[in-house]
Amino acid sequence: MIYTKFLSRQSPNLSWNWSPECAPPTKCCWRGHARHYPDLNLELDCTEVIDELRPHPDDLIIEKYGYGAFHGTNLGDELVRMDIGSLVITGTVSQICVEETGREAFHHGYPTTLVSDAVSSFDRELHRATLRNFAMKFGWVESHDEVIAAMAGGNVG
Numbered sequence: 001m002i003y004t005k006f007l008s009r010q011s012p013n014l015s016w017n018w019s020p021e022c023a024p025p026t027k028c029c030w031r032g033h034a035r036h037y038p039d040l041n042l043e044l045d046c047t048e049v050i051d052e053l054r055p056h057p058d059d060l061i062i063e064k065y066g067y068g069a070f071h072g073t074n075l076g077d078e079l080v081r082m083d084i085g086s087l088v089i090t091g092t093v094s095q096i097c098v099e100e101t102g103r104e105a106f107h108h109g110y111p112t113t114l115v116s117d118a119v120s121s122f123d124r125e126l127h128r129a130t131l132r133n134f135a136m137k138f139g140w141v142e143s144h145d146e147v148i149a150a151m152a153g154g155n156v157g
Helices: 075-081 094-107 124-137 144-152
Strands: 002-006 034-037 042-045 060-064 087-092 112-120 140-142
Touching: 002 075, 002 094, 060 075, 087 094, 094 112, 094 124, 112 124, 112 144, 124 140, 140 144
Parallel strands: 002 060, 087 112, 112 140
Antiparallel strands: 034 042
């Protein structure tokens, strides 16, 4: 399994213009910055993976300072090293990090599936438009049941 973590740079940068929550005082995605999460009633480092999704020791974690998981990271090299031939993407936010990573995967030659009910967004319409557009031009969009069935049959996408 491969995990990606979006990290915010801790000095002013272009992404703060469009993601102001990455800047002070919120400091979203700053490594070492604890935030209170009301849905968990817990304070956590805002870059950590929640317990329900915690990576296993042998899982790969890619830390990225941009929306896409390929840009400025070693993800491409790791996929080659691991002999990965296609990708199945889950995560947040559909129209930002998920879409950017899926498009980058397309440009790197990876057949890619976005899991429609395992990606999310704060904007329902953008979520739907992203999945529709991705399915039209960049890869496949399938439910988790469809992905699991395809994987059991040895065919995803």
